[in-house]
Amino acid sequence: MSAPQTVEQTEEQTEEQTVDPVLVVDDVRLTFGSVTAVDGVSFDVRPDELFALIGPNGAGKTSVFNILSGVYRPQQGSVKLHGHELVGMRPPAIARLGMARTFQNIELFANLTVLDNLMLGRHQHIGYGPLAALAWVGKARREELAHRARVEEIVDFLELTAWRTLPVGLLPYGVQKRVELGRALAMDPRLLLLDEPVAGMNQEETEDMARFIVDIRSELKVPMIMVEHDMGLVMDLADRVLVVDFGSPVATGTPEQVQRDPEVIRAYLGADA
Incomplete structure (x- = not known):
């Protein structure tokens, strides 16, 4: 028999259920000819949350970002920012709705x-x-x-x-x-996309950037989606993590949950691991 929930736990769960997500991605699929870049990806981002998107090279992370920002138009699925359907909208219109993005390569x-x-x-x-x-x-x-x-x-x-x-x-x-x-x-974004914010940085620069990301969440209250290969940074900062491999979702959960997931270990380290 499971332990009874406390009043505080019940209130927290009720609050989470009643808060509308900032972003809802539902069953998105993107193909280029016979190549499937994104296949059935679904997730949501909650207010004040840092949501991380990780996976091996070529897993489809940047393609997801390009779908969110309007660079790519998926053949299937829905992307809603504060209730506004983004699929079919051009990047400037999406930016006017409050989505901002940084790039892996400095632009x-x-x-x-x-x-x-x-x-x-x-x-x-x-x-x-x-x-x-x-x-x-x-x-x-x-x-x-x-x-x-x-x-x-x-x-x-x-x-x-x-x-x-x-x-x-x-x-x-x-x-x-x-x-x-x-x-x-x-x-003044309502949702911030961070594409490998510490790529190419040394340890001191990485620590500075991590501090600013924490300040954005705590002081500016801006929800974020982060694509990053620095697993230490992801596991330290993210509230939830989505792992993708070959364009398909592998696992979603807290950093602790995804680190223990056998499919995540297989995706990163191979079947023998």
Whole structure:
């Protein structure tokens, strides 16, 4: 006989059941000709949650991200962000709904300063045209000052003050990755996709990035989906983990649960393990 639940446990479970997920992915399938990149993937992301997507190289993780952000259109399934169906929408429209993304390979403008790169993240919030921007009076002036104030908050949050006026191309790799994260935050996202945020970083840079990811969740309350090969980082930070292999879901659960799952061990280490 199982132990009776406490009042606190019952209340926690009831609260989880009544909170609507931020994102719901249902039975998504993506093929390229005869090649199946994503096959029957389903998951949801809850408010304030850090959800990790892991798997061996070629498992389909980036394809899932490309589906979520509108780069790929799946042949089957549904993707809903706060109740809005995303399948069939173009990336700019999805971004306007509140989805922001960082990239494994840095996608910054190397000749622009840190501030200017972060200002690009405010593009979807700009409500004036190019002529008003040239005149820089009235609404255009007020809006731009507000956008710059928001960018300065992100500079402080990510500790980028020392580099704020420098061209991004002159900065260390780890700082550039931080700037890319800042540009995504400048969008004021409702869901943040992190594509290998610590790829290529040394130990110190990885620890810094991990600290900022924790701060985003605890202070900014932004739910996140993270694709990452650094298993130590994933197991330390993630609330739940989805493991995929050859495009198919293998296991979903807490970090402790997926680490013990025999199918996860097989996917990473081979059948003999």
